[in-house]
Amino acid sequence: MGAVKSKRMPRAVREQQMLDAAVRTFGQRGYMAASMDEIAELAGVSKPLVYLYLNSKEDLFTACIRREARALTEAVRAGVRPGLAADRQLWDGLGAFFTHTGRNPDAWSVLHLQARTHGERFAAEAAAMREEIVAFVTELIVVAAREAHRDPDLAEGEVAGLAVALVGAAESLATWANATPGVTARQAAATLMNFAWAGLGNLMEGRPWSAPVMSDELSASGAVDVVHGA
Template sequence: MLDAAVATFARRGYRAASMDEIAELAGVSKPLVYLYLNSKEELFTACIRREAAALTEAVMAGVEPGSAPDRQLWCGLRAFFTHTTERPDGWTVLYQQARTQGEPFADEVAKMRAEIAEFVRELIAAAAREADCDGELAEREVTALAHALVGAAESLAGWGCEQPGQSGKDTAATLMNFAWAGLDNLMNGRRWEPPRP
């Protein structure tokens, strides 16, 4: 039933999707859908929670604890983009539908985003410690970098899902090349500075 609901919400949008259509696609009766979930709002929330949990779990499971920082970031990005590429309807529900429907749906996505951003912040902070640049990379800057990376990944996932033949690995490599060049320079004391007038 949730698979049918995710597919319908992704294709039609929350407002246009009907419980009749979801029940028909799931091969069940409409009263059975209402038996499990009392309303379209509850069904949409269940879809968001399932897709958010699956994405978060994929990213965290993809990282190899104890490996080099660049390897951890690469594995996390690859897991993220592989998941969004393989489950484009789930990504559409999270990124395009839930975020635009207001509360409480946007709040569910915000929780997922905060959890992933915190996970990425921990990875960047660990990489900074390993590079002996704790003092140089202040906590606020590490947090900002994590949010920037998560935002870039979200945007690139939306683009990647729309590109025929674009693999999650290819999309991950694109962001890794962009992000790691900057992070590696930053952690090795090669900071970009604005030009002086």
């Protein structure tokens, strides 16, 4: 009798195996330094098979960005339970974000560092993920405003700006947390809540921070008063 042939691995499973190897390689070595040879070796396949499945290094990197972006956004959304208080929803969302980025540092490197610095095609993929998360955070801020004021009067542009600032802070903090031994997802989330929620809470309660009046603004105001005979 001939040797029994091993069961052939389904294409979808094999492709995910290649993507796993690619994310690890791109995340640790960077897009430019990573080679298809080492990705194929890490995946346990031949280089021609990687090209057959994923066409080129550029297409492989794009597939990695899309997969990891989808995984991150799904993790954040799954971490938030609708119906809870707005601060609890934000806390849960941040916890899910930092837990995911902490458990997948190579994927976060691909999304936050590599994708943004190696061409418009890759940057656009990362930007699409960021826009989705910003939109989600915007929803949470609107919920918070509704809780504080039944008819929220926060300007649309201000809400959008707050969401962008919060997401930007979370991204930077995730990179710092991954590079700093001992920082947990819970600690990172608590740091950002302490930084952001106190300010958001004051804003929702009608106590926004007011910028100090500068000397040139006072001069301009005085000139206007003179013109109008004040």
